């Protein structure tokens with residue numbers, strides 16, 4: 625990583641590894657594929673992060689509500705497995721809301737939230753630091769889809785990766801395995817991973833969660849184009865696209881797309897990209913697992929599931945993994 629800009633505010637240290645995601649080439653490559661696609665990280669400018677927080681409060685969006693309940697109901701059991709006095713790193717920490725549930729039982733030596741959305745990360749870290757003045761916070765703005773993202777300048781001690789929100793499910797299984805390999809660098813031979821994983825369930829529940837009645841998920845999906853307009857000097861007109869989300873049972877994943885409503889073309893970083901009517905941009909996948917299929921996947925990256933916590937309706941799961 626390049627030398628970061630560093631800022632200190634009370635108990636919060638903020639490292640900004642700019643440039644974070646100004647990779648116009650990466651954006652353009654996605655639009656040159658037969659199935660146009662965007663990495664879901666492009667949802668998350670500041671506005672996208674605010675919209676995601678709104679999604680987490682929607683009645684249809686069960687993952688946040690159920691995961692929070694699992695963490696609350698099992699906070700002591702989780703601490704018994706993960707141990708106290710650890711250095712907790714949370715990749716894709718967003719608002720850092722969920723870690724609050726565990727802070728009293730885990731009593732970490734330090735918390736390292738890391739996220740691509742730098743302004744939102746800084747705001748969230750300062751808010752958390754004010755509410756937990758005893759907590760040593762080392763916030764890191766970086767892109768975990770790029771090499772070398774594991775922060776280096778963090779306190780010594782036993783390490784715990786906290787990876788809630790089923791963000792793991794947004795990765796293709798092969799990328800998820802690669803991500804677990806990277807976590808081993810941070811774990812440095814010991815410690816573990818506390819991870820939230822969304823489970824298979826009736827399609828109607830899944831489809832409702834990604835097609836909320838208020839249309840917030842649609843706004844969130846479309847906002848990726850606003851972000852691309854800024855990052856890659858593009859001229860997307862959002863009115864030319866519609867949100868489309870559905871469960872793909874063959875791939876066992878929710879897919880989010882933006883569907884072009886007419887034939888038109890867009891300029892991206894000086895290149896002209898054409899869209900046919902009904903042609904889509906695949907903006908996100910959200911893979912669903914069973915406890916067994918997840919255990920099998922992580923085993924191939926050298927991790928063992930030590931314990932799993934699941935809600936009564938078996939909608940969502942939280943797992944504690946250790947290196948095998």
Ligand SMILES: C[S@@+](CC[C@H](N)C(=O)[O-])C[C@H]1O[C@@H](n2cnc3c(N)ncnc32)[C@H](O)[C@@H]1O
Pocket residue numbers: 664665668673676680688715716717718719720722738739740741766767768769770788789790791
């Ligand atoms: C689904 S949200 C989860 C937020 C929070 N952890 C939770 O459980 O509610 C995904 C988070 O990961 C961040 N993110 C997505 N892709 C990223 C990347 N490539 N590098 C760093 N952060 C990323 C987003 O900014 C967002 O805050």
